[in-house]
Amino acid sequence: MAKNIKSLQRREREREELREQILSAAMNILVSEGYEAVTIRRLANEIEYTPGALYSYFKDKDEIVFALVVRAAQHLNKVFQAQESLPNPLERLWAIGRAYLKFAMEHQEYYDLLFIMSTPIQKISEAEFSEGYTAFIILRQTVGECMEHGYLPRADADVAAFALWSFVHGSVSLMIRKRLAIIPEEKYQDLLHGAYNFLMSSMMPRHHEQPDATLPKPFPKLKDLQKSKKK
Amino acid sequence: MAKNIKSLQRREREREELREQILSAAMNILVSEGYEAVTIRRLANEIEYTPGALYSYFKDKDEIVFALVVRAAQHLNKVFQAQESLPNPLERLWAIGRAYLKFAMEHQEYYDLLFIMSTPIQKISEAEFSEGYTAFIILRQTVGECMEHGYLPRADADVAAFALWSFVHGSVSLMIRKRLAIIPEEKYQDLLHGAYNFLMSSMMPRHHEQPDATLPKPFPKLKDLQKSKKK
DNA sequence: TAAAAAAAATGAACATTGTTCAATAAAAAT
């Protein structure tokens, strides 16, 4: 009658470990082979279980993918939070933008999952997904401060933050989803970089000169997220 | 020996008609039920043939989808070309942007296909896809003229056009792919509209006041492109 | 420690996808 609480705790812990194993395998496959390769059978194989077993750890595939989205969001949030120490809001705004571009281009698979893919996002509105807002809130805060300092025209901070986010998101998502066939791929680095400086400078004063060292050059080769289906 | 050229022409024509039927059905289903519903068997059913028959009209599904992309591009091009009559480049630039937003929000399925989805885009780099560039070329031309008139800072026209494109693309794709859960959907209209005016005005002088009548209000309800799989 | 209960994992199925291909039907050429 008195359940052995020790073994129950251990079971709980082991379940958590296996969940972690599944997600970890999913992350690895996502990064190394692209989203298409992240399949239930593949994951089951990876953790040496049978496909059906996964369904006692996750309700369905969407739940797995959503967990990956959360991780990607946490990753981005760290990047954003690392910029918060910069005291000058204009400088911080520029830095946030650069960090965003860097994150997107260096972790295209995460970025795609987080901001482009359709799959697991229905849930986001329902589920608790505070991780998804953090970055935006930091951006909005910074934009607001920029307005106070006269670096940006006064306007609704939501609107202005959305505008800037739209710009950087548009840039990287056009690249990731390969809508720039007009432009040779060698120019992507310059294009992204140039557009960022052009638009940002046009909108607001340039902060004190800063080397673009935080932008990796050259960007990692754009991996084909939609890998060959045929073997 | 002398093949009946009459009947050959007719056969050719009939094949073309069936091809057209397939694509037309695909467009209808795409718009009314979303991309997920555009399936080989569904299309076969629609034209009252067997699934396998489609493969004598199209190499594979990607070829069908690519044909839809081309149509979507032609649609957008018409919208862009309609703006070319505006003599003042600044005014034209604003109009092009507004037309782009309108197109995207009123034809989200086409837009998604054209600029967001992964599926059929590998081919674009290879295939002849002049339709895909037309709109960008018009934009770049206008941006160039704006620079000449001093409406925009002088810079590489490719870079500047890409920057502006990125912005509007980012806006609509964040909406279409539902990454704005922070913001209530009723505000989308104001958000899009406000961000456009904010960013454009910050970058360049506002052209003579123009009612925003070309932006539909309210925007059509965002349809769930990733419809319910389960019935 | 042995039996009973609970939990976990399997394995085989199902319904969908896109796609192929030998066999058949239809149409055109001889």
Added chain:
DNA sequence: ATTTTTATTGAACAATGTTCATTTTTTTTA
């Protein structure tokens, strides 16, 4: 009319996510 060419079918295949009765393993109880 026969032959040849073309078009269409229908059945299969592989791969996807998912379910569920059965079996195995683990835990609890006696």
